[in-house]
Amino acid sequence: MESEKLEQVWRAVCDQVKSYNNIDPSQINAFFSRLQPQAMSEDFLMLTADNDFIKTWIERHYVDFIKQALMDLYRTAFTVLIEVDIAAEAARANPAAPAPATGASTAGAPAAPATSAGAATGTPASDGGHAAAGEPAVVQPAVQQTATEQAPRAAHAAAAYEARGCEELEGDPYDEDETDGPDRPTSTLTFENFVIGDSNRMAYSMAVAVAEMPGKAHLNPLFIYGKSGLGKTHLLRAIQNYVHETMPNLSTIYVDSAELLSDYMEASAAHDKEKSSYKNFKTRYEEADVLLIDDVQYLQGKKQTLDIVFQIFNKLTGQGRQVVLSADRAPKNIDIDERYKSRFNSGGTFDIQPPEIETKLGIVKSFVDEYRATEGKASFAIPDDIQMYIAESSSSNIRELKSAVTKVIYQMTFFNQPDLSLDDVRSLLENHFSGGPSKRLTIADIQKEVETFYKVSHADLVGKKRTRNIIYARQIAIYLSRQMLDLPFNDIGKKFNRDHSTVMYSVTNVEEKMKESRELREELETLKQLIREI
The missing domain is CATH 1.10.1750.10 (DnaA protein, C-terminal DNA-binding domain)
Known part of the structure; x- marks a missing residue:
């Protein structure tokens, strides 16, 4: 079959799958864009995925829908075969390739992914980032597209960056101001120190994809949602960090919705939109190459601010520049105008679920490791039974989990109780957790x-x-x-x-x-x- 005809068939299959009940079209856009049709006959379709994670995920969750779509379109039972694109695999494996590196050696780059078990033990998955024990590896998308296929400004900046041997460009119009501000990266929140588990694996993978290639249509905007304390802000800051480290000539702006609202109110105080303060407010956000807005649910009921955000949003995405949004609920559950919901949901929408015990334990271990490194106390340790108690007793809020670890660390060090027992910790944290065994619900x-x-x-x-x-x-x-x-x-x-x-x-x-x-x-x-x- 001719390639053009094959592409038409594949588009028809994708549209058919998106029409089914219980299918999220934005996720189909995100995943199926990573598949390429290679061959088709009367009852056979071969697709290639750009990495093993996408292959495994599609086979587990969507291949039956693809078969059903082919049956509905052609009234024939199809065999669907998915293979990994060898060229893409080789590009990722070749460190000399011009794609941005994705190893721990690159500043701000994602570390080799771990399975849930790996996260719990602090041990990265072996075999070049493939997950152990049959689990799919976390996607680390390789840069396969040419510069002309990327978003215009991101492509220009990345090409110039590589041409200069990764040196800072002089006089680049998109360089960030060197003064401190909300568009500066938060160095402590990176992909490397984000603990990956089944509850957040997909959101993490898509955040990595956006960070490596900002502006791709199927993930623009990227919308990440989940209740407070699950790691949404961490992922947004990690994207900001990664782009800042690998493409420093791109302007990245992170802003919380409350801060955005405050900025708008200050800029509009004179009630005169011709004033320079208002123009400066709008221009700052409109000139971002990557704009990250946290907790957009707080803009409910703020019609004027939402209108401005919508204008900025449309301008940036229309120019191929990346927008990333987060909220504590899905776009459809935010009490805003339907047109905002539709646009917020037009790219890739992914949720973060409450962490399982293994992931919480991994976070506890990661936090203890961070304390050892920053304080230079290589021998410091919290007993395994105490770590497990904290993981089992805490709610899904990671901030609560970390504050419990902090309490234990201070009790062991500042109050000189290095031999703290599990009973001591139970007493110490008796009123700390909002959920778990210590909460007396009826x-x-x-x-x-x-x-x-x-x-x-x-x-x-x-x-x-x-x-x-x-x-x-x-x-x-x-x-x-x-x-x-x-x-x-x-x-x-x-x-x-x-x-x-x-x-x-x-x-x-x-x-x-x-x-x-x-x-x-x-x-x-x-x-x-x-x-x-x-």
Whole structure:
């Protein structure tokens, strides 16, 4: 089949897959753009992926949808084969290639990725970054495109940067101001010290892809969301750091939404948009090559600021310059105009889930390692049982986790208690955690929050009514009671006037729905946070 015809067929397949229920079109754009059709016959399609991670991910999650799309389009059962592009693999393996290096030897570059187990032990995955024990390696996208395929300004800057032997360009119009400010990188937040686990692997991979090649259409904007304390800011700062280190002649600006709002209010104080203060405000952001805006959910209800952000957003993406956004919820769940939601969701949208125990333990170990390095105390150690207790007891908020480690470190060093026992740590952190064993929740607490969230009465929640909204709220409350309190089904049933089998069915039903519905998973995380804050 001719290459042009093959590309047309592949585009039709992609569009067909995006039309299916429970498919996120932005993720299809992100992943399928990393596939190239190579050959096709009556019942066979061969694709190549640019690395092993993409190959494995597509095979696990999307190959059945590709087969279904081919069946729907051609009424024929297809065999779909995906192979890794050998040339792309060789380009990544060749350190002399002109692509930016992705090893720990490059300043600010991502370290060799680890699996969850690797993250927990602080040991990088072996074999050139491939994950161990059958797990897919974290994508470290190689730069394969030519300069003309990249975003215009990023391509120009990268080519000039390489031509000068990676020296600083003199008089480059896009150089950053050397004074301190929000567009300066935060050196401590890099890809190297981001602990990777199953809960954040995809968001991390896409952040790396954007950092290495800012401005690519399928990831512009990049939207990362997840509740507070899961690492969104870390990834945004890591992108800023990486671009600053590898392409210093590109202007990178990181700004929190609260700061952006404050800047706008100050610039607009005179209520005269011709004033230089307003022009300077808008020009600063419009001249960024990479603009990173954190916590955009705080712009809800700020119509004028949103309008300005939208103008800046459209101008930058229209010129092929990169925009990265973060929020504590998906774009569709932010209370803003539909046109903003649509544009925010038009590139790649990826969530960070609460970390599993292995990832939290990896973060604890990483924080202890950082303390040893910065304080020059090579022999300092926190016993393994104490590290595990902190990981198991903490909520999903990484800030809470790190502050618990800090408390233990200070107790062992400043208060001279190097032989701190697990019982001592339990007493020390008794009131520290917002969730976990130290939080004394009750079924009544959970019922109250669920009733408020779904606007149902307590009498209806525990009564006999079976309207759809009441059954839904009741099953959610039962599921949360089981998960957060780990009580027997029978004990939970007594509080809802239900028997053992009804409670078991409710829990199983919610668990099954969670597999298919990201919206439900977000609802449950929001409810858990509300309950923990009681």
